[in-house]
Amino acid sequence: MTEKTNNGRQNIYKPAIMKIVDKRDEAPGVKTLRLEFLDPLDHEMFRLHYRTGMFGLYGIFGEGESTFCVASPETRKEYIECTFRQSGRVTSSLANSEIGDLVTYRGPYGNRFPIEEFYGKNLLFIAGGIALPPTRSVIWSCLDQREKFGKVTIVYGARTVADLVYKHELEEWQNRSDIDLVLTVDPGGESPDWQHHVGFVPTVLEEAAPSPDNCIAVLCGPPIMIKFTLISLRKLGFQEENVYTTLENRMKCGVGKCGRCNVGSVYICKEGPVFTAAEVSKMPQSDL
């Protein structure tokens, strides 16, 4: 048994302890926490293993653990950022935590976006609502080595203006000349001073019509959005092999044992969460 495969842990179920160093409100019910490892050894293992796309299990003792992606990029491993919507017992507790409080973390687990394979290509990021965090991890991982990629287009939509997350970063991307940022909100979700698009992501995407040539698309969002966006991408000429997405399922162990997250034969926690659209389409759709 190697230390390495177990992320340096004898007991894979034992979490690291992390401290909340920053807390931001992103949108109604959505919060971002920035966490730092207390134990340098845990941090070292994270540095060693973390690649963008991976997820972790964030928790509070007494409440349990909850799975979400690492929203910070692999180019910044000093801390972990995670963004989540407050819904169940664990996320409510995390949301009620304050700066300085301690939380638990297990990970990073799962596969990753093969960023090396994206070198020299154009990138199209498409995200909906609360699914910007996984995309954001890839976006920054690429932006932090901007020179290795071609054109970068980001299409991001949410239900309403208030539901857009990472507003300050959106502003930053907006102001950068080396990024095309397309923002949209669903019809009826706009505020009086909204300067950007109004419409659903697939429609806005088709209007923006990015070229599929030499382009990798990263698509994250709620299932219904993914479904229709994939249709649009196909219309635009994208091959399913070049479209990456992430899947989420309920998880407990995160390491392929507890039996919850399978979709068909695929263990999301080990073989995912990053898949190409081609891989996803082979899964039994009713199990998603």
Next chain:
Amino acid sequence: MAKIGVFICHCGENIAARIDCARLLSAMDDHPGVSVSLDYKYFCSDPGQENVKKAIRENNLTGIVVAACSPRMHEATFRKACAEAGLNPYLCEIANIREQCSWVHSDREKATEKAIDITRSLIEKVKRNNELQPIEVPVTRKALVIGGGIAGIQAALDIANAGQEVVLVEREPSLGGHMAQLSETFPTLDCSQCIMTPRMVEAAQHPKIELLTYSEIEQVDGFIGNFTVKIRKKARYVDMKTCTGCGDCIQKCPQKKISDEFDCNLGKRPAIYTPFAQAVPNIPVIDKENCTYFKNGKCRVCAKACPIDCINFEMQDEFVDIEVGAIVVATGFQIQNTAMYGEYGYGKYPDVITGLQFERLASASGPTAGKIMRPSDGKEPETVVFIQCAGSRDPSKGVKYCSKICCMYTSKHAMLYAHKVHGGKAHVFYMDIRAAGKGYDEFTRRAIEEDEASYLRGRVSKVWQENGKLMVRGVDTLLGKPVEIAADMVVLATAITPQPDAKEFAKVIGIGCDEYGFYNEAHLKLRPVETATAGIYLAGACQSPKDIPDSVAQASACASKVIGLFSRDRLEREPVIAMNNEATCSGCWGCFVACPYGAIEKKDILNRSGELIKRVAFVNPGLCQGCGTCVTFCRSNSIDLAGFTEKQIFAEVMGL
């Protein structure tokens, strides 16, 4: 984790003498989630509260625990302080370390440990408190008074005189109730109708009172401030708008042999009638049961007699819905049927009558114009025996309770008899004389001493007829001897019982009643005019047997409750109410059955195409009083009680 402030009050020496406040403070300091902990001599003082407010503001606290005296003392104080500091007042809990700790324990060590436990567990509770907003309900400023007897009239007048609108509903054709039937009233012997009739007229003419006689309540929905009441206006067959009350129809009606209920069947009336001469409104009704036209399809004499054509045989019952904010129930009483006392011969001997019948005999407007005459032969009785407790205080045959007014009215009857029949002899069999009340005992003394009524302490065992006399056999327990009296008339002081339909009516309006049908007050001592259902109040004998002054007093008390309620546009209530998780509710309706307030409603959950998916419980926030009985019942843990949620209590217990 939360940011909790803990404030430990020394209460001078009251707490500090028995509890090591420094140790308590440091224990709280070490408690996870506590951002600030302070102690102070008197946190309830102005500077103390300022400290609390400052700490809340400076530390952005998410909740506070004040370890001090009982929450019954200062919870309101500290909640107010929270609100002033911008913290929701329901994020405040009080740890009772004075009444339930420092004052009752002498071992300082153990008292301190207990104080630590109590405070800690409340920290855990307050971490899970939710921000709550007082519940606001609008108030419809119109009251419904049910029952047009003296209690109802008094309540209606008091409310109307305070400028609020009232709907006064009476099911008989006229206002008046039982008081209108009485001759004179104790203890002043003033004429009942003389004092009653002006009140009736005042109520009928009051611009703020809408009077609906000959009408009944069909249905009551809603909650305090917002009741919807369906009223049935029974067909009078006489147009109220045009009728002048001339009485020609009454005179001409060929059917004149109907037993007169108002006169307790001692007199007769026609089929079109007003219950009594001073009836308000003075508009007759047709007694459909006994009207020749309704029975045979022929007659219509009254219609022909009417000079302005206001008889309408086609008239139908009408239903009206009214919106009211408060309801006063003043439905009164009935007297108990005395048939179960076969030995007294009521119903068998015409000269054995009830007290109420005696009232009619003694009344100037009664069937004998105030002369005391035997129903059998119209002779003036020379000897009258009054039997008290003919039903009351008799668990085996009658009712367990004391009817309260019989001692007084029997004395009054004895006096009236003495005044009207000179030389007549009144004998009164009594169990005890209960004459508590202003001028009451003096009154009974007068009956005995001045009007020479003979009071015999004992029960009557038998009444029988012999030689034209009613033989009354009883016992005088004071002398320990049997007594036999040859009387000309026997008057039974029958028990007061609830209206025959009292229990069903309680269900209609949604209040509770006791085993007899008397309506339940919210608290016998402290809330005697309120019912458990907020916004519904009780006046008069529908709650328990009462005399006129008590009924009037209670009616005025009701009025003051109603006026108080109407002094606001909106009601604010403690938000301690139940709420239901519709996703997990199975609709078993245990809560519906268990709720003492009928606050649980059945709510349909429809899908997008409008089809019923399931039916779940919905807690009406206006009706819910926050007892939590439903929460405990709910097997799936779907209902919860704000302020005392399952999460809060769980944390409190697990934090101990």
Next chain:
Amino acid sequence: MSIQEQYRKKAAELLSSGEVKLVIGYGAGTTPDRRRPLFVRSADETSKLHLDAACEANLSGYLVTEGLLADRKKVGIFLGPEGIRSVNILASESQLDPDQIVIMGFNREAESVSALEGSNVRDFPAMLAALKEQAPGAGEQALVERIENMTPEERFTFWQAEFEKCIKCYACRQVCPMCYCRRCIVDNNQPQWVQTSSHTLGNFEWNLVRAFHLSGRCVECGGCDRACPVNIPLRLINRRMAMEVLDAYDHFSGMSPDQETVLASFKKDDPETFIL
């Protein structure tokens, strides 16, 4: 005609006339001594129905399968007396409309079964009244009494040993017609009143809560007891609780579809002997 034949015929008639859309009965099991629930949708399948003394399961739980009765169509079902009682309770707790249920009732004796007259759940008042008067099984009663006669310490030890075995498979709950909650209290994690771990304490809590929730509702069909893969004598607790509500409140569960839930109602003169 045997009752099995009689009910096969009746089921066939009900199905072919369209009066019911489904008949829930018993079919042959894996081994000759087993019967399994069988769902029959057409007349020609009714020959698969069995009815004999091996038909122990109370099938009424299937009636509250989500959506089954939503179309207002009727369902036929084989029910013993306990099953009829369960349908009464389910009706009184608004979980089903009793008029949608066509009962093919049967009484199980030692070796045989006999038919119960009636097809609507309201047709059996005499049978239920007799059941209420009837003394419970002697063997069971003896066991309950044996436990009652123990000291509290012995009783605790007895149940500790039983509950220690529990693996929290929830077969007792799943098989129980009364356990229809959309969310069982044990599945509520905010707060987690009942510990879900199957250590003795968690098992103790679970079994107590279930017994409490079944008090005055259990019809003693024995389903949980038979389902329990580790043979915890659950029937004894349920028997004891049934005795309690019968003694204290004269409540015999499942007498009619209008019966009030005993723990949601009260009488002012309910007995109280223990409250200080």
Next chain:
Amino acid sequence: MIQILLRDKLDDCITRWHAAGYDVIGPQKNNNVTRFAPVEKASELDLEIILTDRTVKELFFPQTEPMFRYRIGKQAIDTEEYLPPGRKRIIFGSRPCDASAMAIDDPLFGWDFKDTYWFQRRNETVMVTIACTESDDFCMCTSLKLAPDSPLGSDIMLRPVAGGKGWHVELLSERGREAFDRIEALLDDSAAEKEPIANVPKRFDLDVCREWLADPENFESHFWKEISIRCIGCGTCTFLCPTCHCFDFQDEGDTYSGIRRKNWDSCSFALFTMHTSGHNPRSTQSSRWRQRIMHKFNYFPGKFSMNSCSGCGRCSRQCPVDMGITETLQEITKTAK
């Protein structure tokens, strides 16, 4: 050379193993349930049981296991780890199906990330298995291409000799070596006839089933709904299955400290896959039963080249509504043909 462990030497055998520091655990009937528990004397063992009600799984993967205690302080969280007791042990008298099941689950608990709780116990345990000479109506190892004397997962195999006086002893693995050596002196080398192993009929055609399951067309087949219609959704089959390995974590304790536990969980439970949003990928009982069958006979073999079933038949034997893997695979066999 054939070596026989005589039944009357069993006490000596246990004593020797104890002396060597082994805990000896064997099947017993206790309080109306048969399961594995520590034994001191041979008389406590109940070796006539065809198959215990509860499996040996719980000796490697307990139904509830505390993993660590946490204490929440104001400034720090302390954790204290609980690990398996770390004692050598011999499981005496497990059946080949149970023993195989442990070997079947090894790769699952060990792919990339290794589950300490499982492997520490696996490494400490010697499985002394007794081949079956009897079977019942539910046994189905042969249908799984295993047998009443399959060596999979066993370290020492015992085969009953005729007349019931003892067992042929066969050492199967190095892990069993020490345990074997400790008792070798007790073994009798007189020749004895082996009792024939049980004749377990083949109940379904596994190859046909696997092919049918692998066909994506059949994923949405109406078959699943029909076959699972009477399933009540309890966890009996999964909890009594020696290969079922699903689990859950639960934190239990009071406000200040508690224990994180690893508990059995079941894919039969409706809440197993429920998201907090309320979305449930396996929202119907039929989809959950399909998952169970697919996982055992399609997905798992695809990953680990073994079926996640050793044919013990407990799922069918104990099912409150007489369902089970056997029936389903029999029906698939019929449908596919």
Next chain:
Amino acid sequence: MNEQFEPKIVAFVCTYCTYAGADLAGTSRLKYPPNVRIVRLPCTGRISPMFILKALQKGADGVLVSGCHPGDCHFTSGNFHARRRWTVFRALLNFTGIPLDRIRFSWISAAEGVKFAELISSLTDDIRKLGPFEQYKAMIHETETPVSL
């Protein structure tokens, strides 16, 4: 010498009667042992049997449940409902071996400060005599102990 055993007792009381009665005991400066921790609830109708189980889980050696006398409930009938639940739950506890001496039920009005103080004293005494609830504690201990196999 062994220190005297100090039982841990948890009381669930309604705020209108028993809590007020406990306050009255305080304002009357009555003395009673400090072993009881009170959890205040709006009404006995809100007191769930789960509370008792959780108190035991937290190591209580005794539990007191108390509210308004029948007929005096602030919410008219919460205590009548509670009485049925208690009757049934108590029978269940008894049957499963929880000694009833450890679980007490009482009616204490807001005026009965003396009754409250006396009850706490006698309850504490009684439970002190019974000693710690070892059987339950053993069950709790099992949850905190690593698996033995």
